[in-house]
Amino acid sequence: MTSQRLAYTYLSDHQREAIDSWRARFPDHDQGRQSAVIQALHIAQEGNGGWLSQQMLDAVADYLELTPVRVYEVATFYSMFHLHPVGRHKVNICQNISCMLCGSDELVRHIEQHLGIGLGETTADGRITLVPEDECLAACTGAPMMLVDEHYYTDLTPEKATAILDSLE
Amino acid sequence: MSANPEQPDDQVTITIDGAEYQASKGATIIEVADANGVDIPRFCYHPKLTAPANCRMCLVDIEMNGKAAPKPMPACITAIGDGMVVRTESERAVSAQRNVMEFLLINHPLDCPICDQGGECELQDLALGYGRGISRFTERKRVVDDEDLGPLVETEMTRCIHCTRCVRFLDEIAGTSELGALHRGEHTEIGTFVGRGIHSELSGNVIDLCPVGALTNKPYRYTARAWEMLSHPTVGPHDAIGSNISLHQVRGTVKRVVPRNNEAVNETWIADRDRYSYQGIYAEDRLQEPIARDGDKWQAMDWQEALESVAGRLKEVAAQDPSQIAAWVSPSATLEEQYLLNRLMRGLGSDNVDVRLRQADTRDGDSPSPGLGMPIAATEDVDAALLVGSHTRHDQPLLNHRLRKAGLNGAHIMALDTRRHDWNYELSEELVAHPDQLARELALIAAAMAAYVGRGVVEGLHAYTGGAEPGDNHKRVAQRLVDAGSALVMSGDAVELHQGGADLRALTALIAELAGAHHGQLGTGANAFGGWIAGAVPYRGADGSPARGMSVAETIADPRRCYVVVNLEPEHDCFDGAAARRALEAAETVVVFSPYVTEAMREYADVILPIGAFGETAGTFVNAEGRWQTFAGVGRPIGEARPAWRVFRVLGNLLSLDRFEYNAPDEIHAELQGLWERQGNPSNGGWQGRPAEPWLGHGSLVRAGNTAIYGTDPLVRRGEALQRTPHAGAARPTLSPATAQQLGVNDGDWISLDQGGPSVRLQASVDDALADSTVWLPAGLEGTAGLGPVHGPINIQRT
Ligand code: SF4
Ligand code: FES
Numbered sequence A: 001m002t003s004q005r006l007a008y009t010y011l012s013d014h015q016r017e018a019i020d021s022w023r024a025r026f027p028d029h030d031q032g033r034q035s036a037v038i039q040a041l042h043i044a045q046e047g048n049g050g051w052l053s054q055q056m057l058d059a060v061a062d063y064l065e066l067t068p069v070r071v072y073e074v075a076t077f078y079s080m081f082h083l084h085p086v087g088r089h090k091v092n093i094c095q096n097i098s099c100m101l102c103g104s105d106e107l108v109r110h111i112e113q114h115l116g117i118g119l120g121e122t123t124a125d126g127r128i129t130l131v132p133e134d135e136c137l138a139a140c141t142g143a144p145m146m147l148v149d150e151h152y153y154t155d156l157t158p159e160k161a162t163a164i165l166d167s168l169e
Numbered sequence B: 001m002s003a004n005p006e007q008p009d010d011q012v013t014i015t016i017d018g019a020e021y022q023a024s025k026g027a028t029i030i031e032v033a034d035a036n037g038v039d040i041p042r043f044c045y046h047p048k049l050t051a052p053a054n055c056r057m058c059l060v061d062i063e064m065n066g067k068a069a070p071k072p073m074p075a076c077i078t079a080i081g082d083g084m085v086v087r088t089e090s091e092r093a094v095s096a097q098r099n100v101m102e103f104l105l106i107n108h109p110l111d112c113p114i115c116d117q118g119g120e121c122e123l124q125d126l127a128l129g130y131g132r133g134i135s136r137f138t139e140r141k142r143v144v145d146d147e148d149l150g151p152l153v154e155t156e157m158t159r160c161i162h163c164t165r166c167v168r169f170l171d172e173i174a175g176t177s178e179l180g181a182l183h184r185g186e187h188t189e190i191g192t193f194v195g196r197g198i199h200s201e202l203s204g205n206v207i208d209l210c211p212v213g214a215l216t217n218k219p220y221r222y223t224a225r226a227w228e229m230l231s232h233p234t235v236g237p238h239d240a241i242g243s244n245i246s247l248h249q250v251r252g253t254v255k256r257v258v259p260r261n262n263e264a265v266n267e268t269w270i271a272d273r274d275r276y277s278y279q280g281i282y283a284e285d286r287l288q289e290p291i292a293r294d295g296d297k298w299q300a301m302d303w304q305e306a307l308e309s310v311a312g313r314l315k316e317v318a319a320q321d322p323s324q325i326a327a328w329v330s331p332s333a334t335l336e337e338q339y340l341l342n343r344l345m346r347g348l349g350s351d352n353v354d355v356r357l358r359q360a361d362t363r364d365g366d367s368p369s370p371g372l373g374m375p376i377a378a379t380e381d382v383d384a385a386l387l388v389g390s391h392t393r394h395d396q397p398l399l400n401h402r403l404r405k406a407g408l409n410g411a412h413i414m415a416l417d418t419r420r421h422d423w424n425y426e427l428s429e430e431l432v433a434h435p436d437q438l439a440r441e442l443a444l445i446a447a448a449m450a451a452y453v454g455r456g457v458v459e460g461l462h463a464y465t466g467g468a469e470p471g472d473n474h475k476r477v478a479q480r481l482v483d484a485g486s487a488l489v490m491s492g493d494a495v496e497l498h499q500g501g502a503d504l505r506a507l508t509a510l511i512a513e514l515a516g517a518h519h520g521q522l523g524t525g526a527n528a529f530g531g532w533i534a535g536a537v538p539y540r541g542a543d544g545s546p547a548r549g550m551s552v553a554e555t556i557a558d559p560r561r562c563y564v565v566v567n568l569e570p571e572h573d574c575f576d577g578a579a580a581r582r583a584l585e586a587a588e589t590v591v592v593f594s595p596y597v598t599e600a601m602r603e604y605a606d607v608i609l610p611i612g613a614f615g616e617t618a619g620t621f622v623n624a625e626g627r628w629q630t631f632a633g634v635g636r637p638i639g640e641a642r643p644a645w646r647v648f649r650v651l652g653n654l655l656s657l658d659r660f661e662y663n664a665p666d667e668i669h670a671e672l673q674g675l676w677e678r679q680g681n682p683s684n685g686g687w688q689g690r691p692a693e694p695w696l697g698h699g700s701l702v703r704a705g706n707t708a709i710y711g712t713d714p715l716v717r718r719g720e721a722l723q724r725t726p727h728a729g730a731a732r733p734t735l736s737p738a739t740a741q742q743l744g745v746n747d748g749d750w751i752s753l754d755q756g757g758p759s760v761r762l763q764a765s766v767d768d769a770l771a772d773s774t775v776w777l778p779a780g781l782e783g784t785a786g787l788g789p790v791h792g793p794i795n796i797q798r799t
């Protein structure tokens, strides 16, 4: 087909450069380029309001010269990639075993009530998305805990948690 | 530390369940077990695919140097070692296998009574041996939404056990990577993620690979049970590979087609074309009884009456001028049919019999025989290949599979055609030229080659190069072919269809000769080589004696008074459908032998005799490597239809021709085999046989094309499921961006096209894969039947 390559339609110069630097670290064959998928998806997601559209996934596949399904596999495997639009902040309340034992269920209930949304939903003002249940976030010593964007908040109580959320822009 | 001092270095000895086996170093336990008939349960492992060892069903107990491994190991990826002791049935191994089975069944619906796979399911079989009688799992099972993968493969993804055989097949064999393992852990699903479906020409093989009922055969669904069907070995009827297949039938009705293993031919795969075309056997337009024209009406007749009338008509024309009779016969007819038809025609005094329906140029008349020029299996070991006018992936899917293997192993697979094709691997070089320039491109490759091997100037080449110098690309192609240890130079379907095909074939032969390469020449049909052997060609008898008949192309250009047409639809199957039809319409007498009756036939024919379709006739196909493969018929043909060889035999008797007393096809086969064995190897054309004058080209906007993958013959065109895939349906005339711009055509525009006759209206595509000044428009698609030559001038009007 003659259509413009997706990679040049959906990825900025800057993003493509950033992907290049990852790509250069691996051998230039299918498997090698597959190693750059995770980083490329982060780069694409960041530049796209925190989520990955179908076009973005295809653009990454196109740019790394991989068949699209290789990228879909990675994007659906990791919960850090979001395949639907999200709010400005992603809040992930850990509910795995340690956090659960230390009261994450109550924490979730409280936060849901406070924000008026359930897990997997986004507040009407587009401020916060509550990320659905995930694996252990590897901060069990500080259970219960939550991940807000890139930051860990540990030893939470419902009050502490809502205060943190209220401070988000 | 070899157990046996006489053991060769590359061999090791291992013990499995108490018995000693010798095997090559590097083999896995499961390979040794399989080779020696020891059963190890497995789901994900398949000998033709890489082993991910993800199902864990094959766990076995291992002991090395007297030390037991700490836990059971997967037999499918554990390499053997000298002195290794393997126990597949120890308590620990069996308990491991049972536990894996229990986990696999946790999320499986256990809906065997409504599952098509029931009775032939690897999960069912192994559950019988390793499963518990009662499930301990009382929690909720997961359910997976089904995805529509297209008209060929049905899904029931809740049954999937995530062995990933289907994913790996599409990755490693089909080369399309259309399926993936999406999501994670308990949420893992096999799918395309975007609902694109799977479109590989080999897609049906995932049905055979899937160990459970997740992927099943869509058209076959719910029509029979595995245990009520009889398996009937036969041979694929559409391409020159001759894939070994089995028809599964119930009381003579074919329910489905599956591959038979033959490492030398199709390995364990078959193309979708061979798997799904059987639906055409039961098409609505099957002719049930002989019919003859009576003024404007058609009259049913009994066979005796019909054959007598045919014999009478043929005799009448033959008595005046036998050269006024021409026979066109399908290149997918059996060897026996082709041979008897040849004898009928020659008995009547005419040499005008031909299977090369799609060969537009027969100036090189009496030399080239079709065929691959090498064993099919050996093509996966070539170091270089040049494919001229062949979209091998669609023309001969399993030959492409072999060449792909070679290509992935580093061989230089190269192509020259009028467009770039959608290959499932990367070619080393893909040359694209306008149809008028193909000969020049080949000549430049030949010139570069002659220089490279120090042959100097090749006589006659200048007429094609016009004195031009080879470019770097020509030199690269030439050098790679010469430097290769084993090489193949092959022409394909698009060369057959080319108006200057004789030049292209001669040049291809020259290149093969200069490179010391194998030389192949493949058109369409399952038995084109057979047609040549059977003498169903105008320039040679079955005994190899020369003859001077007229080809299909010649009897189209110089119409005859009487035609005999066997199992084809000229408007689709001849290189110039419009002209072929005109010739038939103008003839006094047209006798058609066909499983089907079409509106077109009713217009041009005088008598139409119903013959058996594929599966209903016993016979032989000779594949591209010259392998004779004989098969029996499954059941009686539909209605009053009869196998064509019987019809020809009776006709031979009615015409009082000598030696037409055959009782069975094997007698015909044996007679022909005797004739064939007495002949030396046929010459395969060559530069010497080139036409006196090069063909000059059309010099205008030219139609280019090949035969669409699901448009090759009447049977596949009636394969209802195949016709609903994106490879079939309405033709999309395709132009290069520059040509489209010149003509003011945009992608998606509706345009009118004509080749001098009636025009058709089709939706255009624009694609930079094409050479300029050409319109890509293959034959055998909806909308192309009324048009002229597949390679010839064409006019375009925007509408
Ligand atoms: S669909 Fe069948 S072949 Fe594919 S992963 Fe599932 S069980 Fe295996
Ligand atoms: S369980 Fe929450 S951080 Fe580990």
Ligand code: FES
Pocket: B041, B042, B043, B044, B045, B052, B053, B054, B055, B056, B057, B058, B059, B074, B075, B076, B077
């Ligand atoms: S067959 Fe060995 S792990 Fe699946």
